[in-house]
Amino acid sequence: MSKHVLIVDDSASIRQMVEATLKQAGYQVTAAEDGKKAQDLCQSKRFDFVLTDQNMPNMDGLTLIKNLRGMSSYRSTPIVVLTTEASDSMKAKGRAAGATGWMVKPFDPSKLLDVTSKVLK
């Protein structure tokens, strides 16, 4: 059974890119366009890895992470937050929200696969 990844980003092109990259590498991928939709998906499904953008309408990535960490089935799921700035403030906030790690945007497919295989190994 291949691992199931959830990508959360409000940009369709980035969702498509992540989806295609990971699918090509043999992962199962589901995409959501904001935190709210992602949270709904997580309530009915268990993903092995959540990759979420930070800045999104409706519900941002950090709120999503906080909410997911409040759900028993997601307490230890790897969640990586996508961010445009790898500043310490962002890292502090990411950590406080309960993220497993961060990945800077822009990223390329190989970086994405690298991170994914690391968290899922």
Add this chain to the structure above:
Amino acid sequence: MSLDMEQFHESFFDETAEHLDEMERLLMALDLEQPDAGELDSIFRAAHSIKGGSGIFGFEALGTVTHVMENLLDRARDGSLALSADLMDLLLKTGDTLRAILDAYRNQQEPDWDSVNQASEALEQWLTSQQPSTENSGDEQSEGYGFFAAPAEGSNDYEAYGFFDETVQGTDDDPSFGFFEPVEAPAEEGDAFGFFEDETPSSTAVANADYINSLLEDGTSEAAQAQTQSAQSANTKPEPNDPPQAATSGAATAQSGKTASTTPDTGQKNANKDSNKESSSIRVDIQKVDQLINLVGEMVITQSMLQEIGKQVEGATGERLESVLNELERNTRELQESVMAVRMLPISFAFSRFPRVVRDLSGKLGKKVQLVVEGGDTELDKGLIEKLTDPLTHLVRNSVDHGVESPERRREAGKPETGTVTLRAIQHGGNVVVEIVDDGGGLNRDKILEKAMERGIDVPSNPSDQAVWSLVMEPGFSTADAVSDVSGRGVGMDVVRQNLEALGGRVDIQSEPGEGTSFFIHLPLTLAIVDGMGVSVGNETFIVPLVNILESMAPESGAVRTLGGTDQLLAVRDQFWPVIPLHRVMDVDEAQAKHPGEGIMVLVESGRRRFALQVDDLVGQQQVVIKSLEQNYRRVPGIAGATIMGDGSVALILDTEALADLAKPVEREEAASHE
């Protein structure tokens, strides 16, 4: 890694264009005195999203400009940068530059780096020029804001941007991602995080290095920012329903109709609207849609043929066949309507640019003009909307430039200083009427006549107002010295009319001195189907587009007079209409109504002229699918296209504009003989 990134470019371009449109719309609607926090946030997010995507897909110029823009917007939304009309101008201009860059990338060209650099520099200059004042405000507002004004902020961001370059180079242990130590993990199951502990040393090291640079760039500032935002949204809460509607700017009005109908009761309408759009729509190649429309068109024809054959079957089988065929007809019609609806877009797609056009132009001319947009929901064929944009732009510019008077003159005339230009779309049956109405000084009859004479344009003596106004759109009327650099652009009103007529439309003008001028554009809903009246001449059937028909009548005896042997005039309620016998123009020998006064007169109004078309009889009104003659045969004068009738025969669709030209010589004689 062999993933073709290009496959996502189209999607990125589309969403970038949407972000830019959204940004412009929001900027235009922004209340500078009391900006809405949610809207500022949306504007920021638009720039932010473009920046993010352009990095991933390698569109560096977009990233460069949006990066600086994002910095500026970030400070605008946290309140450390004052909003002003000048800043809005700068941001709107930057949006234009971004659009140009996007176009270049779309066309696989290198963007104009000069303009890229100019745009970023202009934004940076703004940032630096605002520095002193914001430093003050930062001090005053204590800890939370001081940071944003600090010069360190700019340099930090540059590092964040430089970061990206490193990523592109693909250094292996670069800090572009990392994993947190389990220190502050919320759950006790630290084990899960410990899993990544072997990763953390490298990233922590980098994090520490970063820390020196951005010691202050911590929760404090952003927390304060979050506070301000929530405070701001709390302030605006009493009126959460559609804040832009409260604003009086044209852009707000432009959108109100649309937003009201889509999300009538949400405060967070922008966010909601965006997500709705994304989840409930798909992008389809327009060619696929056209193919579908073509096939359905063929099916409509086959269905009418079946119906004809069905009529010949008698008895019980015939009755059953008839009821089934009727059902088929109904389904086919609904199928056709549904498929056509796929190509239909709300006309707001064409209208959305005008708040900006009016704003820029009125500023340039020193006029105060408010744009009111109504009926943005009205749907039109996509192709028509695209072709409509240019002529509409010209007419709107014309209204602002020549229609609305200067504030001084308006005051003297006892009008409000701010003029109003109204852009309105209304659907009438199978047609859409787009109106461009100004409350300016109106057209000057004498001046127009004088100028027409000067230019050597034929002017009927004692012409009706209607005839005088239409002179404005005569070729050669507006010439270089008459057209200001603003609305001129080398294109005259005659070109506007030609373009609209090429779309199957026509233009009417109404004007009242001192009250204003209105342009009415009558358009078909689609280019693929025309509502037509079938007319017969001999054994032939022709289709006259319904949009051009005023009325049809059997002339009373004596209503038709003959002039000079061949030319005829039809008298209808004190007006004379030149008669075009269709059988003569189309060379149909076996026509029944060959003599003056026989048959039926169809009163046709084309953009340029009115005339009466003499035919044998009316066959009936119907929707016909237009087949291009040019593509399948060749261009025929007086014919706009062909269609296939229910009995399988071909009917030609008349080009009323071309027929009007045939009527021209007659009209001149009319003018001469009725002086």
